[in-house]
Amino acid sequence: MSLCQHLSMADTGKVDFKKTLAVYRARRGFQVVDVPDLQYLMIDGHGDPNTAVFTEAVEALYPLAYKLKFASKKTLGRDYVVMPLEGLWWAGDMDAFTAARDKSRWDWTLMIMVPDWITPRMFAEVAPAGSRVRLETLAEGRCVQTLHVGSYDDEAGVLAEMHSSFIPSRGFTMVGKHHEIYLSDRRKTEPSRLRTILRQPVRE
Structure with missing residues (x-):
């Protein structure tokens, strides 16, 4: 039996995977x-998230999520419960996220x-x-x-510490793509109160 199937059988009502899946309950600190x-x-895309292309991608996802x-x-x-928006992010040079913050390269x-x-x-239906x-x-x-509370543009310092300090100090190497989970609705939340899970796959 799969993880999601097991959890759904444990609750005969509406399942909220943000509560039943531990990996959606991050806290501050790595x-x-x-x-x-x-x-x-x-859905894939490229470039600055503050553009129409990004907005159109979000608008393509949510109707399908609710139909399903x-x-x-x-x-x-x-x-x-329909889950929050998430994103995988990468660039040819990961400094585009921590130092330069050049969103056009994302x-x-x-x-x-x-x-x-x-x-x-x-x-398909x-x-x-x-x-x-x-x-x-x-x-x-x-x-x-880790759980980041604050503006998306304030993530750079947290990511730099995660990438350059915490991960190598634990004997890990980064693999895969930087992953963000947007627990707050940015349309309704002050930037200083945005709650975002920042995740990085690693291997020993």
Whole structure:
């Protein structure tokens, strides 16, 4: 039985994976966590997140996320809370995130986690023709993460400490892509109060 299936059976009501999956309950200070394989709606993009391209990508994800939620409740009798927006971020030179903060050089994949009982067939039935959104499983495994409270532009110092100090001090090497989980709605939250999980996959 999968992790998501086990958790859904433990709660006959609406499942909120932010509460049932420990890796969504980060705290301040760096923690080493083992992230299970999780399934996401994904869409790729490039460049500054403060642009129309980024906004259009977000607007492509959420309608599909809600259609899948309603399909799950109607056809399977399984209801769940739509998860927050997440993003994978990378660049040819990772200093683009910590020192230069050159957003024009950033590549990204925006994501929304969906339960593993959502099948490719269910996705195909709700995805519009020509959609750039895909359904894919992400395997991250061992990661270092922390809860950042504040503006996205204030992440640079935290990431520099994570990348250059904490990770090597624990005998780890960075692998994969920088991962952010946006627990706050930036449209409704003051920048100083934004809550974001910052995650980096690692290996020994």
